[in-house]
Amino acid sequence: MFATISQNLTQHGIRYVEFGGIVSNPLLSKVREGIQVAREHQVDAVLSVGGGSVLDSAKSIAAGTLYDGDVWDLFIGKGQINAALPVFSIMTLAATGSEMNSGAVITNDVTREKFALHSVHTFPKVSVVNPALMQSVSRDYLVYSAADIIAHSIEGYFTAAVQPKIQSRLVETVIATVLETTEMLLKDPGDYNARAEFAWASTLALNGLTYAGTSGFSYPNHMIEHSLSALFNVPHGAGLSVIMPAWMKWYHSQNPTQFARFARTLFGKGTAEEGIAALEAWFDKIGTPTRLSQLGITEVDMPAILENLKGNTRWFGLAETYTQETLTTILKLAL
Incomplete structure (x- = not known):
């Protein structure tokens, strides 16, 4: 090229x-x-x-x-x-x-x-x-990319104080497309149409369209993951697939209606907890990590992560919400 x-x-x-x-x-x-x-x-x-x-x-x-x-x-x-x-x-x-x-x-x-x-x-x-230029992407980076796109989609979807239903539907369409096309590409990496839709979903997830008309959202999953990849150089998407289920388990009670909607719309499940479990199971199915231990990170590393997160919580403007105690809880859920 x-x-x-x-x-x-x-x-x-x-x-x-x-x-x-x-x-x-x-x-x-x-x-x-x-x-x-x-x-x-x-x-x-x-x-x-x-x-x-x-x-x-x-x-x-x-x-x-x-x-x-x-x-x-x-x-x-x-x-x-x-x-x-x-x-x-x-x-x-x-x-x-x-x-x-x-x-x-x-x-x-x-x-x-x-x-x-x-x-x-x-x-x-x-x-x-151009999807034709993406044919050589490895299996690992395909699934890490899927997790990254989903993370971009759910940050505002779950945390926004104002989230119009039409924006929720846009996010759900992006995620559904990623779920579908990732599996298609794992079966046939040469599927041009699947790769094209996957690429377009990636663009739509973070070009501002899904966030239009929303307010009061934050990026806690990215905030936490940035410490993982900064300290341990793990692939960004792999870190996100570990943090997302843990964060969702901690956070879902703060927005139960939206989490129930997520479970129902994307996985056909009846409760928020079942939806979270379904996403985690999907990550396991496609082969992207869901536990810190899979990244070689153990409880011994927690103090270093928490120390690094002090700067991240300030930078993201989330220091009051994501205290050291709260972050410890989330990280332990990810072990």
């Missing part, structure tokens, strides 16, 4: 400099390196070819290149994004929805903090979402 892209750029007279080496759970050190390269070569735009980690790095480089200071300032509220280089993307993995939103999540590899930036300036100008 890169050879084709390189040839096309050259044929159209577009000069470029290659910058590779982006890893899953992308690192601040690499973003800083990319900013230096962009400035040295006076680049006019950033083209991301890859999945969400590559695109999040591209957005961060695009913003950091035009920022007069350290790019980490933009993640911790010390600086503001007033401009960014144009970002373009060619997606090879569907999971994060980064192709149609402004967010970028980066891990500080010194402090082990995993934070995000958002700005109107970091929306991609053009994103190519």
Whole structure:
């Protein structure tokens, strides 16, 4: 694929400099390196070819290149994004929805903090979402991606103070599509139509459509998972498939009507508890983890996770709700 892209750029007279080496759970050190390269070569735009980690790095480089200071300032509220280089993307993995939103999540590899930036300036100008370019995605990353999309969908669905029914129906359609197409792709990775619907579900889950008209929502599952992947470098989706069932078991009594709806609509179950169990069973069925122990994380690691979460709860604005005691309860449910 890169050879084709390189040839096309050259044929159209577009000069470029290659910058590779982006890893899953992308690192601040690499973003800083990319900013230096962009400035040295006076680049006019950033083209991301890859999945969400590559695109999040591209957005961060695009913003950091035009920022007069350290790019980490933009993640911790010390600086503001007033401009960014144009970002373009060619997606090879569907999971994060980064192709149609402004967010970028980066891990500080010194402090082990995993934070995000958002700005109107970091929306991609053009994103190519071609299912044919996603055929080589491994089985593991397919199921991790499914968990990631579901997590994007349920955060607001369960936590929003205002959640119109039409928005709930949109979320349920996205999740139902993921449940269906994931199993289709596990049976036949070459199913173009299934992969196309899976990719579109990924985009819709976090492009703002499902959150339109809602308010008062939060992202507790992502908040907790960010500590797991920052400390232990676990795949983001794998961490989410562990945290979601545990969080749901703790939280469902705070929104029983919506949890009952979830159980009934998506799994044909009669109670909230049965719906949670059904989702957890589905994660087990497709082969994505549902226990911290499956990630090599034990109770011995709890103090480090809880310490890291102090920064996350402040960053997400959830410190009053998610106390150390509450987080301990949720993490123990995930063991």
